[in-house]
Amino acid sequence: MPNAPLVRRGMVGLVLLVVFSSTALAQGLIFTAPPRESPAAGAKLYGPLAEALTRLLGKKVTYQHPENWLRYQRNMRNDTYDIIFDGPHFASWRMTHLGHRAVAKLPGTLEFYLLRAKDNPDIKAPEDLIGKKICGISPPNLSTLSVLARFDNPVRQPIILGIRGGMGKVYKRFMSGSCDALVLRTTFYKKKLKPDDRAGLEIIYHTPPLPNQVITVSKRLSPAEQRRLAQALTTPGPVQKASLSIVKRFGGKARSFVKATQAEYEGHNALLEGVIFGW
Incomplete structure (x- = not known):
């Protein structure tokens, strides 16, 4: 069969493609937020955004409820999470110690x-x-x-x-x-x-006044992915639509997330470090 080597090479390439795709899918991203609600309520609130981000980034984004505050803080310090929505003190700590980047925040301040x-x-x-x-x-x-x-x-x-x-x-x-x-x-x-x-x-x-709650992302997201995420959260489209329930609950009369900068969150980790045990 004269074309057998070509067929075998094609089959090998197909197998490698499947393996590569499966590996990329397995190496998904974890999205979380503080345990302010039950696991079921958390999945209902944050699950749609995780699904929209999966489609946006082309890799699996899974919402993970942290179970309780102790586990949330421990996992955060251990750099378990890739995408997190929470307050400026936590976000500032991650930026300082884990290299997180702020991509989108709720408008207004916390006072x-x-x-x-x-x-x-x-x-x-x-x-x-x-x-x-x-x-x-x-x-x-x-x-x-x-x-x-x-x-x-x-x-x-x-x-x-x-x-x-x-x-x-x-x-x-x-x-x-x-x-x-x-x-x-x-x-x-x-x-x-x-x-x-x-x-x-x-x-x-x-x-x-402190900057409002913010979404930060880990270094495991490339700069291009970070920019794509910031753009999608702050402009009309499927991702922004999927985030509206979060905005409605925590953002008062806000209509959407807005872009965030690193500078406005600098230094707020001082509210945690040396104040709360473990930080």
Whole structure:
């Protein structure tokens, strides 16, 4: 058979192509976000974006729920994740230590109020809270870390009473008399509390504004893939459409992600390092 060597070479090439494609598929990317919801809810929220990114990048992108905060932080420090959506303090740490790049963020800033009850004569300023309890979402949530950054001396700080379940639960716990002060996001204070509720509170500290939540990517994505991802998230198309449920939940009235820069996230890792055990 005169063409047998040619046929064999063609078969070998086909086998190599299949092997190469399977290897590329196996070496997929992991997309994650903090465990703020159940695994099922996380898959519903982030799964569509992972599928859209798979089609965009030509390699499998899988959403992985981190199970809990300890595992999330451990896996992040071990560089397990390739694409992550979370707060500026975590993103800054990854940029500094793992070489992550910021590709797209939610518009606006993250700011928080430290509040006291107006009828509490013992609390007039943040310094009056040293050694006293503040109700806030459990660290490493950005709200409580932003307030703790106000206190330079680590042995002269308030005691954080960590609350799970969101800002509404923080307010309810404060109103039950569990704490001397509380931390709320400024938008929650202005939009979710009733006028009568706000009338009973006084702002004693307003944290400096921080850039909003952001999507960062690891060095395992090439510069070209990073640019393609940033463009797809911030311009109309299938990827932006798949991200709208995330924007709606975390971005208020925002319509889409916007492009992010490295510079605006620099230095915010200081909120974590030396403050939270393990960082």
